Amino acid sequence: MMEQNHDWRGFQETFYPHRRSMGPSLEGKSHVYVIVEGENVVAAFCEGEDLSSWVGANLSEVSSQVQKREMIVLDRKDVDQVTSSALTLPHFYDQVELVRTTLKPIQGPKPHFPEHFLLHALASWWSKLLPSAFGVLIRVQPAADVRTKAKSKDFFILIRRGKLECFRVPDLHSLGREREDDLQAAGKYLSEKYLVPVQAASVPVAEWEEWVRGTSPWREVAKSLRAGRTRLMPFRWGTAMMIGARAYLGF
Amino acid sequence: MRALQGQTNPHPIQVLVNYWEIRPSRIGAKLDDLMRLGVTHIASFIPWQAVESDITHTLSRFLQAVSERRMTVSLIITPEMGVHFKNSGIPKDLLSKSEHLAKHHRDNTISVTLPPNAFALPSLLTQEFTKRFSGYLSKVDGVIADLVRAQPRLADALDIVLTGSFWKYYRAPEASTGESFGSVCGDFSISAAIAFRQRVDQAYQAREFADPTPAAANRWKTRALEETNRRWFEQQSEDVFRLRSTQSVRRKSTSVSLRQMELFTPEADPGFAYSSFLQLVSGGRADFARFSDLIDEASTRASHVGEQASPSYIHWSGLGGFQTLSDPEKQFLMLKALVLFSGRGGGILVSESEWFGLSPSFRSRAESIGRLMANGDLRLRDEVLYVAPHLWSGAGTLWESFVERVGNGARLVASLDYALACDSAKLLIVDPGVIITREAIQKLLEWTASGRIAVVPSSPLFTELAKAELRSALKADPLSKTPMALEMGVAYLVHAMTPSPTAPTREPGKFILYDLPEGLSMHGESSSAWRVFAGSLIMLAGIEAPCQSNDARLQAVTLSKKNGGNAVFVFNSTTNALVGELTFSSEVTVSDLASSFAPGAAEASQNSGSAAAKRFSLEVPPCGILPVAAWPAGSRTLTLQTHEKSKSEAAHVTRPTA
Numbered sequence: 030m031m032e033q034n035h036d037w038r039g040f041q042e043t044f045y046p047h048r049r050s051m052g053p054s055l056e057g058k059s060h061v062y063v064i065v066e067g068e069n070v071v072a073a074f075c076e077g078e079d080l081s082s083w084v085g086a087n088l089s090e091v092s093s094q095v096q097k098r099e100m101i102v103l104d105r106k107d108v109d110q111v112t113s114s115a116l117t118l119p120h121f122y123d124q125v126e127l128v129r130t131t132l133k134p135i136q137g138p139k140p141h142f143p144e145h146f147l148l149h150a151l152a153s154w155w156s157k158l159l160p161s162a163f164g165v166l167i168r169v170q171p172a173a174d175v176r177t178k179a180k181s182k183d184f185f186i187l188i189r190r191g192k193l194e195c196f197r198v199p200d201l202h203s204l205g206r207e208r209e210d211d212l213q214a215a216g217k218y219l220s221e222k223y224l225v226p227v228q229a230a231s232v233p234v235a236e237w238e239e240w241v242r243g244t245s246p247w248r249e250v251a252k253s254l255r256a257g258r259t260r261l262m263p264f265r266w267g268t269a270m271m272i273g274a275r276a277y278l279g280f
Numbered sequence: 281m282r283a284l285q286g287q288t289n290p291h292p293i294q295v296l297v298n299y300w301e302i303r304p305s306r307i308g309a310k311l312d313d314l315m316r317l318g319v320t321h322i323a324s325f326i327p328w329q330a331v332e333s334d335i336t337h338t339l340s341r342f343l344q345a346v347s348e349r350r351m352t353v354s355l356i357i358t359p360e361m362g363v364h365f366k367n368s369g370i371p372k373d374l375l376s377k378s379e380h381l382a383k384h385h386r387d388n389t390i391s392v393t394l395p396p397n398a399f400a401l402p403s404l405l406t407q408e409f410t411k412r413f414s415g416y417l418s419k420v421d422g423v424i425a426d427l428v429r430a431q432p433r434l435a436d437a438l439d440i441v442l443t444g445s446f447w448k449y450y451r452a453p454e455a456s457t458g459e460s461f462g463s464v465c466g467d468f469s470i471s472a473a474i475a476f477r478q479r480v481d482q483a484y485q486a487r488e489f490a491d492p493t494p495a496a497a498n499r500w501k502t503r504a505l506e507e508t509n510r511r512w513f514e515q516q517s518e519d520v521f522r523l524r525s526t527q528s529v530r531r532k533s534t535s536v537s538l539r540q541m542e543l544f545t546p547e548a549d550p551g552f553a554y555s556s557f558l559q560l561v562s563g564g565r566a567d568f569a570r571f572s573d574l575i576d577e578a579s580t581r582a583s584h585v586g587e588q589a590s591p592s593y594i595h596w597s598g599l600g601g602f603q604t605l606s607d608p609e610k611q612f613l614m615l616k617a618l619v620l621f622s623g624r625g626g627g628i629l630v631s632e633s634e635w636f637g638l639s640p641s642f643r644s645r646a647e648s649i650g651r652l653m654a655n656g657d658l659r660l661r662d663e664v665l666y667v668a669p670h671l672w673s674g675a676g677t678l679w680e681s682f683v684e685r686v687g688n689g690a691r692l693v694a695s696l697d698y699a700l701a702c703d704s705a706k707l708l709i710v711d712p713g714v715i716i717t718r719e720a721i722q723k724l725l726e727w728t729a730s731g732r733i734a735v736v737p738s739s740p741l742f743t744e745l746a747k748a749e750l751r752s753a754l755k756a757d758p759l760s761k762t763p764m765a766l767e768m769g770v771a772y773l774v775h776a777m778t779p780s781p782t783a784p785t786r787e788p789g790k791f792i793l794y795d796l797p798e799g800l801s802m803h804g805e806s807s808s809a810w811r812v813f814a815g816s817l818i819m820l821a822g823i824e825a826p827c828q829s830n831d832a833r834l835q836a837v838t839l840s841k842k843n844g845g846n847a848v849f850v851f852n853s854t855t856n857a858l859v860g861e862l863t864f865s866s867e868v869t870v871s872d873l874a875s876s877f878a879p880g881a882a883e884a885s886q887n888s889g890s891a892a893a894k895r896f897s898l899e900v901p902p903c904g905i906l907p908v909a910a911w912p913a914g915s916r917t918l919t920l921q922t923h924e925k926s927k928s929e930a931a932h933v934t935r936p937t938a
Contacts, residue, residue: 033300033301033364033365035366035396035397036364036396037364037395037396037599038364038598038599038631038633041395041599041603042633059562059564060562062558062561062562064554064557064558066454071454071457071554072453072457072554072555072557072558073558074554074555074558074559074562074564074567075564076559076562076564076565077564077565077855079567079568079569079570079854081458081569081570081573084457084458085458103558105454105554108554108557109388112391112393112398112557113389113391113400115398116391116398116399116400118397119397120366120395120396120397121394121395121396121397121398124393124397124398125560128557128560128561129560129561132561140561140562142561142562142563143563200303202303202305202306
């Protein structure tokens with residue numbers, strides 16, 4: 030496989046698994062996003078709604094149609110500027126992060142994006158305690174009843190100086206068939222390959238997907254760790270304590 | 281030249297399996313897995329950068345493995361959107377200098393916000409790009425020729441696909457959010473401006489424009505014709521790019537088949553850029569309705585390369601907003617694109633992860649529709665062709681009036697060759713912005729000689745030779761001597777034309793010249809005049825929509841069935857169940873589409889004893905697609921299937937209404 034250090038497809042599948050059903054309408058709950066040029070609406074977005082009729086309308090006209098919801102208004106020039114400044118960054122995750130952190134609405138609150146719990150934690154105060162460069166190997170285990178058919182899915186991220194440098198499905202084939210399944214061996218191999226310490230974790234798929242969607246997953250992570258359903262390899266007390274701090278102390 | 285309507289496409293659903301994403305040691309196993317799932321044909325992009333750095337010869341291993349398994353593969357070699365490779369495979373150095381980037385008509389660069397990284401589109405007109413691209417194509421040509429020389433049976437396993445690349449995406453997002461192809465499309469960078477001036481000078485040196493004196497050529501270069509020339513230039517640049525690309529890959533690998541394809545990636549469309557931006561910022565699900573509109577808009581454009589048709593495909597990359605949609609929404613968009621595009625020889629290109637992420641029952645249903653299209657059992661017919669100077673720019677009210685009236689039967693083309701190859705269309709309209717040369721008049725006369733109607737503006741964009749050609753043709757034809765003057769919104773003259781002995785009909789053709797009164801623009805207040813004019817032309821051509829829905833939210837697309845009657849697909853792109861009525865132009869009976877292809881289905885329908893009707897009520901579930909077979913006589917009342925088994929549990933009874 031050609032070296033592909035930014036495997037977006039794998040990244041999305043691992044960290045942002047998509048919703049299969051249409052789900053309940055978010056009408057009345059979600060924010061309405063509008064991009065304007067002067068007073069003119071250039072684009073409008075609200076999840077699950079067709080706002081195409083707003084394009085070309087006056088902002089004051091459409092504002093009157095939004096009730097019980099907050100409207101976040103962005104200036105087109107700001108949007109273009111922040112987009113073009115993001116182009117210099119190496120990959121989509123960094124580009125989107127830059128957009129989210131620098132974008133300032135001209136009306137309404139700053140957009141809040143539901144970030145993945147693990148990526149959020151790695152960028153939080155954890156980064157002060159963690160080494161300047163390290164890797165995380167996530168092994169998502171299939172459900173027990175299909176274990177005979179489905180294979181576990183591995184995904185590796187490498188963080189250097191607080192930035193996501195590499196994300197990809199790791200190539201473990203040089204370990205050999207038997208040792209590929211050995212989480213400790215896989216972690217060790219990646220550590221030697223990338224010359225960084227690697228924390229490997231094995232997680233059941235159902236729990237992983239539940240945590241992704243949950244609002245406070247760390248308590249569930251801690252419970253799963255204690256019950257032995259989630260495994261850290263190697264087990265480090267420091268890592269366990271950081272998880273515990275997020276789970277029980279809330280930071 | 282092959283007739284377009286007779287063309288069928290053996291692979292309307294193409295699963296995208298990118299060879300460079302497979303570990304070399306896993307290639308065989310991967311292909312075996314695909315074969316077990318019933319996939320015998322796949323498509324793969326060849327990223328430019330991958331070819332320049334493929335030291336492991338992954339491509340040759342991949343092709344060999346494909347050939348060994350008697351599978352086939354389409355290799356898409358033109359730079360495209362939605363390729364899971366950094367900068368869509370474009371070499372970084374071609375994007376690092378601002379002078380190498382394309383600019384839209386509002387003088388900004390054009391950013392594509394699709395993973396794995398957002399980047400600004402390069403200009404396809406810089407010398408640097410042209411030189412490097414030509415080198416890349418030669419390398420691909422050489423690699424494939426070497427492989428086929430070493431293993432001749434590889435030639436049967438692969439075809440090279442050339443696409444329209446980035447040309448159609450050179451649009452300003454702010455001008456494209458309402459209607460994607462409604463604005464100006466084109467590269468306005470400095471390199472493009474230089475190329476524009478050079479090409480205009482070169483083109484108007486031709487004898488045709490220097491008639492009666494060489495100084496006459498200057499009238500074609502005036503500022504008043506800037507927009508006309510711009511559109512001509514954009515179309516010409518794309519045509520030249522595609523023809524040169526074709527030549528570059530035909531030098532050595534001559535035994536490998538080469539196909540043209542128009543690939544459209546809705547997620548990368550500038551009209552979707554701000555919607556995509558807001559979706560990313562909010563973390564929500566992408567705008568499903570906008571995707572649905574984009575499919576409709578793209579389906580109205582028909583591209584053509586030289587003498588080859590370039591069937592359109594919708595590319596669902598699974599990298600952008602499409603990935604965030606729910607399964608019912610994805611299924612709706614895939615089926616809609618499949619019906620609209622494969623009905624005309626195109627189809628859908630879907631990433632492997634997206635395709636196999638959907639339920640087996642959905643895939644089986646899509647495949648059965650694909651098979652009908654591939655066998656030519658269902659065809660989407662072009663009824664009206666609108667010739668515009670540029671395929672990807674807005675064409676104004678007259679064109680929109682035809683879309684409103686004829687729906688999917690109206691197509692915008694930029695090539696008269698396409699029109700001549702299309703045997704189903706009865707009416708051809710030439711946009712007032714088209715430069716009319718002698719050759720164009722000859723082709724239009726050829727069109728009318730087949731008993732059809734050509735509608736041409738009395739515009740100042742006729743060359744002197746074109747005027748003379750038309751005058752002499754009208755004078756020579758005994759039927760055209762007494763034209764009929766009409767005024768329906770716009771004044772026009774109808775010249776009857778004698779059909780040629782080989783024409784499929786003995787009905788005379790018609791050459792219509794319409795006036796362009798001063799002050800009658802293509803927009804604003806004048807729009808009603810153009811609408812009336814369009815309506816009168818449709819009546820004159822005897823074109824009638826075979827089936828219409830009474831609810832604008834329910835879209836009815838009619839395809840003709842090879843074994844008689846029509847197939848109507850009713851699309852509900854809303855997230856609510858809709859109850860509506862279908863009105864047919866004549867009395868029909870309806871039946872389940874799938875069973876209508878069984879031997880004797882037509883007779884069974886005739887003998888069913890049910891009353892025929894013109895109107896039928898129906899209920900379509902959220903994101904539902906209801907296929908119906910309509911026979912010209914007899915009547916049946918059936919429960920119709922929807923696009924998901926679960927949805928068919930809801931009642932969707934189609935019954936005649938008073």
